[in-house]
Amino acid sequence: MEKHILNMVLDKIIETSNNNITITDHQGVILRSNPNHWSIYGIKADQYLGKSVYQLQKEGILSPSIHAMVLENKKTCQILQHTKTGKVVMATGFPIFDEKGNIVCVISYSQDQTEILNLQEEYERLQRKLVSYQTEVEELREKDAEQYGILFRSQSIEQIVKTIYRVSKTDATVLLLGPSGVGKSTFARMLHANSARKNEPFIEVNCSTIPETLFESEMFGYEAGSFTGANKQGKQGLIEQAKDGTLFLDEIGELPLSVQAKLLRVLQEKKVMRVGGKEERHINFRLIAATNQDIESMVEKGEFRLDLFYRVNIIPLHIPPLRERKEDIPILLQHYVKSINEKYQLSKKLHTTTYDLFTQYEWPGNVRELENILERVMLTTDEEIIYPEHLPATIKKEHLSETTTLPFIDHHIDEEHNLKKAVEQVEKRLLYKAMERCKTTYEMAKYLGISQPSIVRKLKQYSINMKEERKK
Structure with missing residues (x-):
């Protein structure tokens, strides 16, 4: 070319x-x-x-x-x-x-590259804005959850709260699973409060408290004069009371099989016939159920109807026990200390070591047990600060160090096996140990996890003079 x-x-x-x-x-x-x-x-x-x-x-x-x-x-x-x-x-x-x-x-x-860079900057700006909005949404969710006593830092509860927000806008049946005391009824109320039915009734029924013989009349209601002792005007059942609202069946696993069959028909057809009545009533309601039992195992054993299980197990939410989400315990403690102080006009506080013991404890009764023990301790303790010595023995017992305490007890316990004297020997040993590491009674109190007045009282009880001991 x-x-x-x-x-x-x-x-x-x-x-x-x-x-x-x-x-x-x-x-x-x-x-x-x-x-x-x-x-x-x-x-x-x-x-x-x-x-x-x-x-x-x-x-x-x-x-x-x-x-x-x-x-x-x-x-x-x-x-x-x-x-x-x-x-x-x-x-x-x-x-x-x-x-x-x-x-x-x-x-x-x-x-x-100007336009591309501008688009990239705009994308990054939108991403930052999206993250900011997501953070605001999370904060609003947390504040909303706090209204119902749901306080959390764990990812497991965060995921449950997110799911509740998603499904609350629907009428899908939710089954809350978890051990006693985790707050299943609290989550149920939150679900109702964020639904389109929030202005309608929320009817909570503890299935374990209704006798089998009274289940139909309590749940379905009855017409006037339908049986001896019946109300002359008849009575509206709990399901009717939940019309256009939410029916929460707690402890649904406690229902006898005969009652389960009757309940299943109502859930399928959303129709109720009162005892002694001739006309069925259509009731529009949203169902939430809860149980602390292994309901799938109950189905396998024939203790719970399979068809009813399918009816209530649309969206199962497993609420983990408190021992599996210990990061939630500090914020729960802060919340309950504040609410109990306000309720009884107190000004109590928890010592740092008390927080540690509460966090380490297994809490078989979960959140309910934590709240009850905290309220009991705050009401029965004279001092403003709650020290480990004020806690129930079950909590303190789990965290005693056997490796450092038991050998000493075995060595020094007297021949008569006098418990009081053995305890005194252990206390004196710990006081001397604290004096070796601490300069003041306040430091000793923090080291031993008790109050400073208790340190002074015990030093006086055992005739221990800190100044004289330090001269030796």
């Missing part, structure tokens, strides 16, 4: 390229370039052809020059240029060598 044709082809390639193609000689003088793209540098074609890239770099038009960089480093380079027009340009330069290894020319490709 003839040279002039090759030049025509080269010019057409440069002219039609989506990139700004620029070619310079070995001294950086511009030989060819795409004129349409130089507008991003703020100059016209007659202002760059035949000019040196070093001069354009000095004038701030090429900031910096990719060609100057390639000529200096003698290798392929890539940079971001910032132009006078406020554009950001990605430039890549390639050296072309002759057979002796000398640079004969440099070719570069430049592309305006």
Whole structure:
């Protein structure tokens, strides 16, 4: 192909390229370039052809020059240029060598990245805004959950709360599973309060408290004069009371099989016939059920109807026991200490070591047990600060160090096995140990996890003089 044709082809390639193609000689003088793209540098074609890239770099038009960089480093380079027009340009330069290894020319490709970078910045801004909104939503969820006594830091409870928010907008039946005391009724109330039925009744029924013989009359109601002792005007059943609202059947696993069959029909048809009545009443309600039993195991044993299980097990939510989410205990303690103080006009506080014992305890009764014990201790303790010595023996017992205490007791217990004397010996030993490590009675109190007045009282009881002991 003839040279002039090759030049025509080269010019057409440069002219039609989506990139700004620029070619310079070995001294950086511009030989060819795409004129349409130089507008991003703020100059016209007659202002760059035949000019040196070093001069354009000095004038701030090429900031910096990719060609100057390639000529200096003698290798392929890539940079971001910032132009006078406020554009950001990605430039890549390639050296072309002759057979002796000398640079004969440099070719570069430049592309305006301004729009892409702007889009990226906008995307990052939107991402930050989204994270901010998500954080606000999480905070609102936590505040909303706190209204019902649901306080948490654990991921397990956080996930349950998120699920409750999602399913509360539907009428899907929810089955709350978990041991006694985890707060299943509290979660049920939260679910109702965030549903479209929140302004309608929330009827809570503890299935374990209704005798089998009274189940129909209590749940379905009865007509006037339907049986001896019946109300003369008849009575509306619990299911009717839940009309347009939520029916919460707690401890549903306690229902006898005969009662389960009657309940199943109501759940399937949403129709109720009162005892002694002749007309069925259509009742629109949302069902939430709860149990602390292994209901699937009950189904296998024939203790719970399979068809009823399928009816209530639409969305199962497993609420873990407190021992499996101990990160929730400190915030629960803070909440209950505050509420109990407000309830009884107290100003009690928990010592740091008391917090530790509460956190380490297994809590077989879960949140309910924690609240009850805390209220009992705060009401029966005279001192303002609750120390470990004020806690029930069951909590303290779990955390006694047998490796340091029992050998000492075995060695020093007297021959008569007098419990009082053995306890005194242990207390005296611990007091002396505390004196070795602490300078004041306040430090001793913190070290032993009891109050400072208790330290003073015990030192006096055992005739221990700190000053005299320190002189020895």
